[in-house]
Amino acid sequence: MSYEIQLQDLRKVFPDGTEALCGVSLTCPRFKTTSLVGPSGSGKTTILKIIAGLLEATGGTVLFEGNDVTNLPPDKRNIGLVFQSYALFPNMTVIENVEFGMLVRKVPKEERRRKAHEALEMVQIAELGHRRVHQLSGGQQQRVALARAVVFKPDVLLLDEPLSALDAKIRVELRGELARLLKEFNITAVYVTHDQQEAMSLGDQVVVLDQGLVMQVGEPLEVYARPANDFVAHFIGSANLYRASVVEPVNGHVTVRLEFGEIKVPEETFRRRWSYVKPGPANLLCRPENIAIVDGQSAHAQLKVDECLFLGDRQRITGETNTGERMLVEAHSTVPVKKGDTVPICFSIDNMHFIPPEE
Ligand SMILES: Nc1ncnc2c1ncn2[C@@H]1O[C@H](COP(=O)(O)OP(=O)(O)OP(=O)(O)O)[C@@H](O)[C@H]1O
Ligand SMILES: [Mg+2]
Structure with a gap:
């Protein structure tokens, strides 16, 4: 039995x-993986420890499938844990x-083995069951840790940076496999x-944290394509973010004015x-893969x-x-561009996103 986890004003x-x-x-939905992501010190591990019951919150409530477990000791929570070390x-x-773990709980030998x-x-x-742990690679050790966490058939699985100690290549390989396993479990x-x-x-749902606060909760694509604020725009992916001014429509067109050009x-x-953008100031976000190098006529700006x-x-x-804003563009390798060129660029209007100015 797996359940929904709800955190209220933790x-x-x-x-x-501190x-x-x-x-x-x-809310972490039942049977789904919720990723908590944020810079160092944003509170990720603290949240995980509070869910596990290893740390007491100063305020707020933890609910498992609607039941208040805030004061339930960790060994009564049936949680599987996988940590970085x-x-x-x-x-x-x-x-x-x-x-x-089963030995400690006096599970009979045969059942334990099975x-x-x-x-x-x-x-x-x-x-590799007979090998000693020190004879395993980092990736294999992490699999052992995962096996140990799920052997109890826990109701909830909590993972804290399980791949961060591995080198880049294995990390990417194991990431794919972990995604598959989390679905399977x-x-x-x-x-x-x-x-x-x-x-x-890995996440069906992504929660972006900064300084102990939730910045945004959403599906991966939503957080990437429609970040709620500048912090999320910069933290998730690479962002071209520009101050813009949205002008009232004239002749059926809205003009978005930027320092370096305009987009109709x-x-x-x-x-x-x-629909949420009103005339006036806003920040315009365009991801690097949504800016194209074009052939002059339809250009929104010039890039040196x-x-x-x-x-x-x-x-x-x-x-x-030409007005000094930095821009990052991702293009196919065959696009002929070199250092020193000035090239016309065009934003993909369909993939633009506006962030209302912060109050
Ligand atoms: N025992 C403690 N005493 C005092 N401050 C603590 C303690 N544990 C954590 N903190 C502080 O709480 C904040 C959140 O810490 P936490 O470990 O949750 O961050 P994190 O998001 O997991 O960071 P990282 O990515 O570096 O693991 C940090 O400012 C940290 O210094
Ligand atoms: Mg941490």
Whole structure:
């Protein structure tokens, strides 16, 4: 049985006065993975520890499937935990590590073995059961940690940066596999990371945190394409963010004025896409892959290129507009651009997003 987790106005002030959580409310839906992402110190681990019951909140409530568990001790919560440091016993074998919790709970030997073996099969290292942990790679150790966390069939799985100790290549491989496993486990999971790509590829829902506050909750694409504020725009992905002025429609077109040029959008399109934007100041967001290098006529601005970074299939072009704003463009590698060129660029209107000015 897995359940929905609800956090209501969680607050945490540590004894030294550090305010780690300043009123966090969110719902982690049943059977789904919620990614908590944010910079170092934003409160991710604190939230996880409070859900696990390992840390007491200063205020607020934790509900599991509607039941208040705020004061329930950790061993009554049936939670599986996976942390960055695997916390495995180095001198025990893999299968002994997975069995350990059941040994403590006096589960009979045969049942212990069977369950541990099943869990190892699930994470695809059943053949390594007899090895000692110190004979495993980092990625394999993390699989053992995962097997150990799910062997109890927990109601909730909490993972705190489980991949961060691994090198880049294994990390990406294991990320894909973890995404598959989390679906297979069919469990409510909370996944903490400071890596925005990991958060988006693993989470059904992404929660962006900053300084103990929730900045945005949404599906990965929503958070990426329609960030709620400047912080989220910059933290998730690369952002070209410009101060704009939206002018009342004239002759069926809304004009978006920027320092370096203007963009005309049919009034009907503008209303449909950005009904919340009123005439006046706003911030315009355009992701690097939504800016195209064009052939002059339809250009929204001119970009003086100061760097081209070849990435294989793509290139990252950085430069400055004629009024000095920085711009990052991602284009196909075959687009002929080099350092020193001035090229006409065009924003993809369909993929633009406006962030209302902060009050
Ligand atoms: N025991 C403690 N005493 C005092 N302050 C603490 C304690 N534990 C954490 N903090 C502070 O609480 C804030 C949130 O910490 P937390 O560990 O939740 O951050 P995090 O988002 O997990 O960061 P990281 O990405 O670095 O792991 C930080 O400012 C941290 O310094
Ligand atoms: Mg942490």
